[in-house]
Amino acid sequence: MLIDRTQSRWALATALIGAAAVAVYLWDAPRHLNGPSGSTAVGITLGSCALAIMLFCAALSLKRRVPHWRIGKAKTWLRAHVWLGLLTVLLVGLHGAFKTGGTLTTLLWVLLGFVTLSGFAGILLQQFLPRLLLHSVPGETLYQQLGRQLENIRTLAEQVVIESAGSLEAPKTAAISADLEYTPPEPDAPEAGEPIARFYRDYLKPFLEGDPGSQLAQTDRAASLFMALRTMTPPRLHGAVDELASLCERRREFQRQRRMMIVLFAWLIVHVPASWALIVLAIVHAVVALRWKGI
Amino acid sequence: MAKAMPIATFSEGRVMSNEEIRAVDIFADVDERTLEKFPGTVRRRRFKAGDVICREGEGGTTAFYIIDGVVEVFIGRRVGAAASRPTGLLARIGAALGQRRIGKPTHPPDRLIPIDAGSADLRYGELATRLNAGEVFGEMSCLNLAPRSATVVAETDCEMIEILRNMYEALQRSKTFKERTDAKYRERALDNHLRNVPIFSSLPDNAIEELRDCAELVAFEAGTTIFNEGEEADAMYIVRLGQVRVGKAFPGGVRYLAYLTRGDFFGETGLLRNAPRNATCSAVDHPVIESGRKRRAARVELVRIGKEHFERVIRRFPDLVDRLERVAAQRVREQQRAALTILPTVQPREVEDLGLLQGQNLMLIDLEKCTRCDQCAQACASAHEDNISRIVREGPRYEKYLVPASCRMCMDPVCMIGCPVGSIRRTEDLNIFIEDWCVGCGVCAKQCPYSSIQLHPLEALGEEESERAKRYAETGEVVNVTERAIVCDQCTSLPTGPACVYACPHDAAVRVNARDFLEASGLFPSAEDAAK
Numbered sequence: 001m002l003i004d005r006t007q008s009r010w011a012l013a014t015a016l017i018g019a020a021a022v023a024v025y026l027w028d029a030p031r032h033l034n035g036p037s038g039s040t041a042v043g044i045t046l047g048s049c050a051l052a053i054m055l056f057c058a059a060l061s062l063k064r065r066v067p068h069w070r071i072g073k074a075k076t077w078l079r080a081h082v083w084l085g086l087l088t089v090l091l092v093g094l095h096g097a098f099k100t101g102g103t104l105t106t107l108l109w110v111l112l113g114f115v116t117l118s119g120f121a122g123i124l125l126q127q128f129l130p131r132l133l134l135h136s137v138p139g140e141t142l143y144q145q146l147g148r149q150l151e152n153i154r155t156l157a158e159q160v161v162i163e164s165a166g167s168l169e170a171p172k173t174a175a176i177s178a179d180l181e182y183t184p185p186e187p188d189a190p191e192a193g194e195p196i197a198r199f200y201r202d203y204l205k206p207f208l209e210g211d212p213g214s215q216l217a218q219t220d221r222a223a224s225l226f227m228a229l230r231t232m233t234p235p236r237l238h239g240a241v242d243e244l245a246s247l248c249e250r251r252r253e254f255q256r257q258r259r260m261m262i263v264l265f266a267w268l269i270v271h272v273p274a275s276w277a278l279i280v281l282a283i284v285h286a287v288v289a290l291r292w293k294g295i
Numbered sequence: 296m297a298k299a300m301p302i303a304t305f306s307e308g309r310v311m312s313n314e315e316i317r318a319v320d321i322f323a324d325v326d327e328r329t330l331e332k333f334p335g336t337v338r339r340r341r342f343k344a345g346d347v348i349c350r351e352g353e354g355g356t357t358a359f360y361i362i363d364g365v366v367e368v369f370i371g372r373r374v375g376a377a378a379s380r381p382t383g384l385l386a387r388i389g390a391a392l393g394q395r396r397i398g399k400p401t402h403p404p405d406r407l408i409p410i411d412a413g414s415a416d417l418r419y420g421e422l423a424t425r426l427n428a429g430e431v432f433g434e435m436s437c438l439n440l441a442p443r444s445a446t447v448v449a450e451t452d453c454e455m456i457e458i459l460r461n462m463y464e465a466l467q468r469s470k471t472f473k474e475r476t477d478a479k480y481r482e483r484a485l486d487n488h489l490r491n492v493p494i495f496s497s498l499p500d501n502a503i504e505e506l507r508d509c510a511e512l513v514a515f516e517a518g519t520t521i522f523n524e525g526e527e528a529d530a531m532y533i534v535r536l537g538q539v540r541v542g543k544a545f546p547g548g549v550r551y552l553a554y555l556t557r558g559d560f561f562g563e564t565g566l567l568r569n570a571p572r573n574a575t576c577s578a579v580d581h582p583v584i585e586s587g588r589k590r591r592a593a594r595v596e597l598v599r600i601g602k603e604h605f606e607r608v609i610r611r612f613p614d615l616v617d618r619l620e621r622v623a624a625q626r627v628r629e630q631q632r633a634a635l636t637i638l639p640t641v642q643p644r645e646v647e648d649l650g651l652l653q654g655q656n657l658m659l660i661d662l663e664k665c666t667r668c669d670q671c672a673q674a675c676a677s678a679h680e681d682n683i684s685r686i687v688r689e690g691p692r693y694e695k696y697l698v699p700a701s702c703r704m705c706m707d708p709v710c711m712i713g714c715p716v717g718s719i720r721r722t723e724d725l726n727i728f729i730e731d732w733c734v735g736c737g738v739c740a741k742q743c744p745y746s747s748i749q750l751h752p753l754e755a756l757g758e759e760e761s762e763r764a765k766r767y768a769e770t771g772e773v774v775n776v777t778e779r780a781i782v783c784d785q786c787t788s789l790p791t792g793p794a795c796v797y798a799c800p801h802d803a804a805v806r807v808n809a810r811d812f813l814e815a816s817g818l819f820p821s822a823e824d825a826a827k
Contacts, residue, residue, distance in 0.1 A: 001801050002664050066385050067674035067798030069394045070791050074670060078800035126666055126801070134662040134695060142689060143667065264666060 001078055001126055010083040018090050021046060025094045036097040038289070047095035051286055053084045054279050061272070082123065089116055104285055111278040118271035129264045137257045139250060146258050150251060154208040157247045161200045164233075164240035165193035168200060195232040196240065199225075207248065216248050217255070308340035308457060315339070319456060321360060324469035329462075336462040342449035347767065349443045352736040355436030357457045361428050364453030368412055368432065368445045369423035370716065371764025372753075372779075374399075374731045397788055398680040399731050407491045408732050409557030409717045411435040411444040413536070414479035416487055416558065422732060423763060425450065430479055434536060435715060437463050439517075439580065439593040442736035444715035448767060467514075467594070477512050480535065485510065488533050488598065492560045494618045502608055509604040514596045517580035521562075521597070524575045528565025530599045534558065537595030538579040538712060551707040552629055554579065556717035564623040566605050567616070573627075579712060625723060646813070649691050650744060654703035654809040655725060656785055658686070658795065659696040664803035671699075674798030678786055681756045685783035686795055690745075694818050701795070702727050702747045702783035703809075710739040710748060710782075719780070726785050731758070735778035750778040 028042040029035065037043050060081045067074060092112055100106045133140060141149050161168055203225060207214035216222045226245040230238055313330040316322050316337050322330075342348055342364070349355055351370055404420025412432040415424045426432060426447075435441040437460050458466065466472045485507050489495050495503065512535065515521055521532065524544060532539075539555040552574065555561055565572050578595035609615055646652060660671070669688060676684040687700040704725050711719050711727070718730040719739050729739070729748075740748040753759065756779055785806070791797045796804045805812070 006802070062385075064670065064673075066389055066394070066677065067670055068396065068678035068789065068791065068794040069389055069392075074674075074798045074800040075802045130665055130667070131663045133667070138692070142669075142687075261667060 001075075001082060001123065003123065003127065007079065007083075010079050014083040014087050018087055021049075021087075021091055021094055029097075036094075037099075038095050038097070038101075043095050043097070046091050047286070050088045050091035050095055051282050053088045053091070054275075054282055057081050057085045057088070058275060058279050082119070085116070085119060088112070104281065104288070108278065108281055108285060111274050111281065114270055114274040115278055118267045118274065122267040122271060125264055125267065129260055133257065133260050133264075137253050137260070139253055140257055141254070143258075143261050146254055149254055150210075153247050153251045153254070157204060157208060157244055158200075160240050160243050160247070161196055161204070164237050165197035165200070167197065168205075169197065192234050193237060193240075195229060196237065196244075199229050199244075204244065204248070208251070217252065219249075219252065222248055222252075308338040310335050311337045311339050311456065319360075319362065321466060321469065321472040321475055323471045325462075325465050329465045333459070333461040333465070336459040338457045340455045340457050342453045342455065344449055344451050344453075345767075346449045346453075348447040348449060348453075348455070349433065349436075351443050351446045351734040353443050354440070355433055355443045356440060357459055358431055358433040358437035358463050359447075359455045359457055360431050361426060362454045362456060363428050364455075365428075365450045366426050366432075366453060367423060367448045367450045367763075368410065368415065368417070368426055369448075369761070369763050370408070370410075370417060370445050370732055370734055371760050371767075372422065372732055372734070373759045373761045374419060374422060395789060396680045397678055397784065397786060400728075402730075407487055407558045409444075411441065411715055413476050414483040416484060417445070417732075419732065422761065429475065431476055434463070439537065439713070441713060441715045442734070442738060444734065446764070446767070480512070481507060481510075484535075485598065488535070488558050491558045492533065492563075494563065494615055494622055498608070498612060498615070502612060506600060506604065506608060509600065511599040511601070512596065513599045514594045515578040517578045517593045517595055519578050521576040521578060522572050524572050526572045528562065528570065528572055528602065530601045531560060531562040531566055531605060532576075532600070533560045533598040535596040535598050537593065539595060539597075540577050540579045540712075541574050542577070543574045549575075553721050554708065554711035556714065558717065563605075563619060564626050566602055567609075567619045567623050629723060629725070645693060649693055649698060650703075650705075651693060651698065651809045651813065653705040653707065654807075655706060656704040656806050657809040657812070658699055658701045658703075658783075658793075659805050659807060659812070660688070660699060661695060661803040661805070662692070662697050663695050664801045665697070665799075666801055666803075668800070670798045670800060671795035671804045674794040675783075677798075678789060678794035681751075681758075681781075683751055683756060683781060685749075685781060687746075687749075698745075700746045702785070703745060704785065705745075710743040712742055713738045719782075722787070724787060726787055727782050728784060729780050729782050731779070733779045735780065737778075737780070739780050739782075748780050748782045751781050752778055756781070 024042055025036060025046070028040065032040055038047055060077055063069070063071065063074070063077055089112065092108075096105060096109075100109055158168060203214065203216050207216035211217075215225060222245070226241060226248075229244075230241050233241055313327070313334075316325075316330060340348075340359075348359065348366060402419045404418060406419035408417040408419055408422065410417055410432075411434060412424075412426055412430070413434055414430050415426055417424055432447060433443070436443055437458065486503055489503050489506050489510075495506065498506075510533075517537065521539065522528075524542075534555050534557050536557060539559075539561060540551055541553045541555065541561060542549045542551045544550075561576055562572070564570070580593050609619075651657060667688075672684040672686050672688055675686045676682050679685070685701060688697070690698045690700050692698070704727060708721060708727055711721065714733075715736060715738070716732055716734055718733040720728055720730070722728050735750060735753075737750055740746075740750055758779065786793045786795075793806050796806050
């Protein structure tokens with residue numbers, strides 16, 4: 001969700017409700033000899049509001065399971081989730097008079113912290129990562145298709161190598177290097193494609209197999225390696241070299257996409273379980289407080 | 296992806312000699328020179344009861360003339376099945392709370408389903424019929440290379456002749472053959488076609504007979520104009536064979552409002568309102584998808600009802616006028632809607648290449664807002680009873696927008712050209728809609744320039760083959776319909792509008808009139824700027 005001008009009404013409403021809650025708290029605080037707490041009428045009301053908002057926020061994950069149900073647009077739900085969720089932190093603070101209390105309430109504070117911070121992280125990532133994806137991965141594909149696409153690239157690259165070098169097997173000779181001095185064979189000689197086979201053995205294959213340390217994983221280094229390969233091959237094979245370079249670039253793009261998308265959704269690994277744990281413990285806290293402590 | 300259609304070869308049976316051909320009555324008028332010019336184009340075929348003659352969806356290049364015997368013609372689909380029950384707790388709760396999903400359309404059982412048999416059509420409730428001696432089937436495959444529209448199985452031992460296009464065209468010029476097929480058409484199909492015209496549906500039998508008697512059977516070469524916009528209206532037409540394109544000129548270009556197929560009618564508005572033609576209608580050829588061979592344009596055959604006959608019937612049945620008015624008003628509404636989206640004369644190259652301005656209701660995803668959560672595709676699946684998403688969140692990009700593979704409601708819906716059973720149509724609000732008697736031939740999917748039509752296995756759609764198809768499948772004789780084409784229906788039957796947009800939590804997905812949206816976003820020059 002992009003935080004832009006269209007959020008101003010939600011921000012204003014949240015600020016107003018928050019200010020009202022603070023005003024009520026400040027008005028009520030001096031009336032209690034032991035100071036404000038969660039057991040006062042105002043404290044219980046604020047706590048109940050916070051729990052209700054938490055339940056509403058959790059309902060977003062249920063709403064996502066029935067996206068076509070006529071219960072409000074998903075964008076309204078998300079905005080409410082974010083802004084009311086933010087309000088919860090204030091309401092919980094006012095409810096407990098900003099004290100941690102016992103073990104359960106301390107744990108609730110910790111969980112609320114995790115939920116809020118992970119939510120912030122999610123929102124923050126959504127401000128720039130989609131844009132970054134748009135510009136740095138022009139050939140973006142569906143996340144579920146990435147594995148298949150990487151496999152396709154590997155197959156295509158191997159086909160190019162076989163077509164230009166005759167086989168994927170290379171003779172045991174020195175590796176190709178950008179700095180190596182090399183005398184190319186006659187352009188029409190059968191061994192003219194040999195450098196491509198060696199390049200495949202030394203650089204391309206490990207890269208296609210996902211070796212994180214491969215030199216082809218770095219754009220600049222890959223460019224110089226392909227430049228060197230061009231000098232070692234006759235002009236008739238330059239098309240094949242360019243195609244391999246382009247396939248490597250596509251693979252780097254897909255790998256970039258995978259990394260970005262993992263980051264884009266990583267915050268949910270903390271946010272979702274922490275949220276459910278928070279809700280369960282908040283309900284336990286409410287029941288215990290209301291029933292056994294006789295509030 | 297659309298599948299490749301198998302094409303039956305013309306190698307079975309026995310090649311008939313010229314003497315044998317001449318002995319068949321329909322060839323009586325075909326001259327010797329023609330027979331000599333096209334040797335080997337006619338084969339005699341014998342089928343035993345239960346033999347499969349052709350299969351729906353497969354490619355075909357020949358027509359069959361039944362000399363003796365009876366054949367059963369059917370589409371191997373079960374249609375009009377009851378809506379599937381919701382499964383899962385949430386779905387049941389939703390159903391109990393009145394949350395609607397998009398199910399299969401329903402049609403009256405007597406709804407006409409056009410097939411490639413000159414004198415017969417199917418009914419929605421049955422999807423099967425019989426053809427007897429003296430009848431022809433497979434004309435559209437022979438002349439236009441259309442996929443077979445139905446499966447044909449010999450019900451009794453049959454004798455037939457199978458004819459290639461060159462000879463069939465010669466036959467069409469033959470008086471005897473034309474008289475024979477026209478008579479069969481008048482006898483078996485014309486009544487149904489007249490009743491299929493909503494304005495004539497409740498006329499008494501004697502009025503239909505009168506219309507049938509005065510109807511002329513006419514033919515146009517594909518590509519020729521039947522009538523032009525602005526001309527005086529002198530007749531209305533019903534499509535007998537082939538397709539007709541309805542276009543209307545707007546500033547900036549011609550908009551194609553519809554592609555009409557067998558059983559559809561046109562030209563009645565001008566007659567009713569005594570006004571000039573409000574659209575141009577032309578005969579359309581079938582797309583050559585598989586072979587890519589160069590060939591002569593095919594023919595489009597029409598039923599023509601002249602103005603004087605039309606007015607005579609109108610005078611006798613004044614309540615027809617109300618119905619006609621309603622139909623005419625609907626056509627005018629369609630044209631008004633179409634007029635809202637007019638192609639500009641100047642388009643940026645990329646916009647033109649991507650065909651963006653074809654989109655009257657184009658789906659765009661703002662990739663700066665989209666978090667790739669796929670809620671749009673999930674919502675689409677969830678909104679349809681078959682649980683299949685009509686959107687693939689992949690496609691070309693324009694600026695920061697992704698144009699996913701999803702129906703754009705094109706201004707020229709070329710996907711509609713060539714459907715052998717008329718199952719793809721345009722609704723009043725210009726949506727593209729694929730009916731459930733689709734035979735899965737894939738012509739529409741191949742025709743769509745934007746990959747917006749997908750073929751899905753019947754199993755995945757929760758649909759079944761008909762009992763008849765299963766019976767033949769047990770013998771291993773019939774390759775049944777295994778797929779059906781699916782296209783985005785814009786969720787018009789849902790009160791929330793398109794589920795993809797409704798369910799996008801990031802406000803990234805929009806459905807827009809491409810031109811208005813791009814103009815408003817400053818990504819496309821406005822008409823005034825273009826003029827400057």
